[in-house]
Amino acid sequence: xxxxxxxxxxxxxxxxxxxxxxxxxxxxxxxxxxxxxxxxxxxxxxxxxxxxxxxxxxxxxxxxxxxxxxxxxxxxxxxxxxxxxxxxxxxxxxxxxxxxxxxxxxxxxxxxxxxxxxxxxxxxxxxx
Amino acid sequence: xxxxxxxxxxxxxxxxxxxxxxxxxxxxxxxxxxxxxxxxxxxxxxxxxxxxxxxxxxxxxxxxxxxxxxxxxxxxxxxxxxxxxxxxxxxxxxxxxxxxxxxxxxxxxxxxxxxxxxxxxxxxxxxxxxxxxxxxxxxxxxxxxxxxxxxxxxxxxxxxxxxxxxxxxxxxxxxxxxxxxxxxxxxx
Numbered sequence: 001x002x003x004x005x006x007x008x009x010x011x012x013x014x015x016x017x018x019x020x021x022x023x024x025x026x027x028x029x030x031x032x033x034x035x036x037x038x039x040x041x042x043x044x045x046x047x048x049x050x051x052x053x054x055x056x057x058x059x060x061x062x063x064x065x066x067x068x069x070x071x072x073x074x075x076x077x078x079x080x081x082x083x084x085x086x087x088x089x090x091x092x093x094x095x096x097x098x099x100x101x102x103x104x105x106x107x108x109x110x111x112x113x114x115x116x117x118x119x120x121x122x123x124x125x126x127x128x
Numbered sequence: 129x130x131x132x133x134x135x136x137x138x139x140x141x142x143x144x145x146x147x148x149x150x151x152x153x154x155x156x157x158x159x160x161x162x163x164x165x166x167x168x169x170x171x172x173x174x175x176x177x178x179x180x181x182x183x184x185x186x187x188x189x190x191x192x193x194x195x196x197x198x199x200x201x202x203x204x205x206x207x208x209x210x211x212x213x214x215x216x217x218x219x220x221x222x223x224x225x226x227x228x229x230x231x232x233x234x235x236x237x238x239x240x241x242x243x244x245x246x247x248x249x250x251x252x253x254x255x256x257x258x259x260x261x262x263x264x265x266x267x268x269x270x271x272x273x274x275x276x277x278x279x280x281x282x283x284x285x286x287x288x289x290x291x292x293x294x295x296x297x298x299x300x301x302x303x304x305x306x307x308x309x310x311x312x313x314x315x316x
Binding site (some may be wrong): 003010016033073074099101 | 168169224229242244248253307316
C-alpha cells in the first residue's frame with residue numbers, strides 16, 4: 001500500500017515537472033517589435049502590456065525585492081529613504097543602472113528614459 | 129545452421145555515458161533558457177504565503193530538510209547508520225518519498241527563479257546560485273536514471289545522490305541561508 005502511494009506521488013512529481021517546463025515555455029513574453037522599447041523587452045505578465053510609467057516599471061521590475069509600497073522585502077526599503085541615500089538623482093540612476101552587491105544592474109534591460117522614469121517614481125510617488 | 133541475432137547488451141560505460149549526457153542536456157537547457165528568457169522581475173504567485181520571496185525561502189528550506197531526511201534514510205539502507213537495529217521494510221519507499229517531496233518543493237522555487245530572474249551573474253553568490261540551480265536538475269536526472277537503469281556500477285548511486293544533496297545544500301546556502309543572515313526570517 002505504502003509503495004503504491006509512493007509510486008503515485010512520483011508520477012505526480014513527474015507531471016508537476018512537465019507542467020513547470022510547459023509553463024516556462026508557454027508563458028514566455030513575446031519577442032515582437034510591439035513588446036520592446038529600445039530593443040529591450042518590458043513585459044507585464046499581469047496585463048500583457050508594456051509599462052508606460054515609472055509606476056508600471058517599478059511594479060514589473062523592482063517591487064519583487066523592494067515591496068509594492070517601497071517598504072522593502074529582500075531588498076532595502078526605498079520609501080522615505082532613497083532621496084536621503086541619493087541626494088542627486090543622477091547618482092541613483094547610475095546605481096540602478098550598474099547595480100551593486102545584491103542589487104542587479106538594469107542598465108542593459110531598461111532604456112535611459114525608463115531608468116529615469118522609475119527612479120523618479122521612487123523619489124516622488126513612493127515618498128522617497 | 130542459422131545464426132540467431134541476439135540483441136547486444138549495452139555496456140555499463142555506455143549506459144553511464146548516456147545517463148551523464150542526459151543530465152548535462154537538462155542542466156544546459158535550463159542554463160540556456162535562463163539566459164535567453166527575458167526576466168520579468170515580477171511575482172506571478174505567492175500560494176498561501178504573504179510574499180513570493182517568503183515562499184521561495186521556506187520551500188527551499190523544506191526541500192533541504194527533506195533531503196537531509198533522505199540522506200539519513202540512505203545511510204541506514206547502506207548500513208552506514210545502525211539505528212534502528214532492524215531496518216523496517218518500508219525504509220526504501222520512505223527514502224523515495226522524502227526525495228520526491230523534496231523535488232516537488234523545489235519546483236515552484238525553480239519556476240519563480242527562472243521566470244522572474246533568469247540566469248543572473250551580477251555577483252559571485254548569484255552566479256554560483258544560478259550555476260548550481262541548473263546543475264541540480266541535471267544531477268537529479270542522472271540520479272533518477274541511475275536508479276532505474278540496471279547494470280550500472282554500484283558506486284554510482286551513492287555518489288550521484290551525494291552530489292545532488294551537496295548541490296541542493298549549495299543552492300540553499302546561496303539563497304535561503306543568505307536571506308536568513310542578511311534580511312531575516314520571513315513570515316509565512
